[in-house]
Each structure stands twice: as structure tokens, then as C-alpha cells.
Amino acid sequence: MSWTANSFFVTLAILFLWRVEEIAEACSCSPVHPQQAFCNSDVVIRAKVVGVQLVDVGNDIYGNPIQRIKYDIKQIKMFKGTTNVIDAIYTAPSSAVCGVTLENNGKEYLITGKLEADGTMHITLCDFIEPWEAMSATQKKSLTQRYEMGCDCKITRCTSIPCMISGPAECLWTDWVIEKTVNGGQAKDFACIKRSDDSCAWYRGAAQPKRDFLDIEDP
Structure with a gap:
């Protein structure tokens, strides 16, 4: 194998590792006390998932579709937030970009998140999300x-x-x-x-x- 080929593969490997590191660092969160999570959040609810689907929510600057996981939920109680009932929560499609995985099996969660200008609730791995039964x-x-x-x-x-x-x-x-x-x-x-x-x-x-x-x- 020629020196040029070796250089190509070394460069490719470096780019790959850089990309892996970039993705790994894309979702980095400092742990927060549950009270701090409550205070920092726009919305805090108790809810359970009743449906899940992958949806397009628009396009990026290059025209590529932006996808989100949409969790249809049943709100059980709102502890902080809006007067409107939250019936859906959106999150990124991958944990690498802070997407959250919720179980659609009747499990109830305490969920904190942000309220967007259009009234939709979004969550990330940096939010405090805990099974209700696991809370003290x-x-x-x-x-x-x-x-x-x-x-x-x-x-x-x-x-x-x-x-x-x-x-x-x-x-x-x-x-x-x-x-x-x-x-x-x-x-x-x-x-x-x-x-x-x-x-x-x-x-x-x-x-x-x-x-x-x-x-x-x-x-």
C-alpha cells in the first residue's frame, strides 16, 4: 500500500474518531438536584405514554428534514407550566443528540421539560425524567x-x-x-x-x- 493510501486511511480514521467524539460530546449534562430541575423547567408533569411516532418538524438550513420522536401522552397532573393540557412531548430521535426513550407500557413518569413558543413541550436527556414509582x-x-x-x-x-x-x-x-x-x-x-x-x-x-x-x- 502506498504512502498516499496510508495517509488517506489515517486521515479517514482521524475524521471518524473526531466525529464519534463530537457525537459523544453532543449530549453532555451536569447532574442536577430534582428541586433544581423543577425550578429550571418550564413544565413539570406526571404522565404516561399512550403512543409514539417519528415525525418531521421542518427542515434544516440545507433543506434536510428535521425529525423528532413524538410521544403522545396522557397527562395525569401538572405541577408547573401552562393552563393547557399537554397531550404530546417531543424529543430528538437519538440519545447521541440528547433524545429521551420513554416506555409505552403504562409506566408513569415525572417529566420536566421546556415549552416552545408554539406551545409544544420538548425534553432532552438533560431534563429530570424519572419513573413515578421510583420517586420518594x-x-x-x-x-x-x-x-x-x-x-x-x-x-x-x-x-x-x-x-x-x-x-x-x-x-x-x-x-x-x-x-x-x-x-x-x-x-x-x-x-x-x-x-x-x-x-x-x-x-x-x-x-x-x-x-x-x-x-x-x-x-
Whole structure:
């Protein structure tokens, strides 16, 4: 094989690996606490899929069709969003570009997502999407009573020790360094709530807060 041929295949291999790396990095999301996902989302609903199809939603700048997966859903409850009932959710057709796979078998989900200008709801792998049965009792209750109270707070994820907050309006999320999972005790059982002095602190449980803050300054 000639040097030119070798160069061609080396170049082709580099381009291929570059493309694989590009696709792999195309969907990169930092884990977020369920409360942060709630606060950052336009729409938060409990729903189940009743149908799925691949649809064209327009064309790109080159005239190629843009496809999306359309999930027809039955909305069970809306925790945040619009006064209109959401009956369909759209996502990209591949996980490489952050597309989400939902099961069409009656399973109920808690779904957070963005509301487009035309009123359609879109979701990606960066959104918080969890089977309803997998959520803790505190998480379910916090969707209506707790999370919104802390949307002015900032939840800072600790990825390695030492870590700290930069101000009183932050809560330090330590599940990863303590439990080696982002679905640990603070994600399942705590909400970051703003107090009367505008500082924020972790609060455990779903009842009305009294003095049960996870704060070493409180007795």
C-alpha cells in the first residue's frame, strides 16, 4: 500500500474518531438536584405514554428534514407550566443528540421539560425524567409544597472534597462525595428552602418547615 493510501486511511480514521467524539460530546449534562430541575423547567408533569411516532418538524438550513420522536401522552397532573393540557412531548430521535426513550407500557413518569413558543413541550436527556414509582414520598410531596419555595436558592453540587458554598443563599449538595450517587439522601429526602433572613438551608421531609433544617447553626 502506498504512502498516499496510508495517509488517506489515517486521515479517514482521524475524521471518524473526531466525529464519534463530537457525537459523544453532543449530549453532555451536569447532574442536577430534582428541586433544581423543577425550578429550571418550564413544565413539570406526571404522565404516561399512550403512543409514539417519528415525525418531521421542518427542515434544516440545507433543506434536510428535521425529525423528532413524538410521544403522545396522557397527562395525569401538572405541577408547573401552562393552563393547557399537554397531550404530546417531543424529543430528538437519538440519545447521541440528547433524545429521551420513554416506555409505552403504562409506566408513569415525572417529566420536566421546556415549552416552545408554539406551545409544544420538548425534553432532552438533560431534563429530570424519572419513573413515578421510583420517586420518594418526599420528592412527590415537594413537587407541590416544597421545591417552589426554594427556587431563589442555589444548589451547589460538591464533586470533590473540599467544597464549599460562596454565599448564604446556597445549599451544598454532597450526595456524590458521600454516597457516590446523585440520587442519594439529599436528592430523595431534602429540599433547599429560603428562610426569613433570605438565607437558604436544607429541609428534610414534606411537612411544613419548623426547625428541621440541616443547618449546624440551628439547635
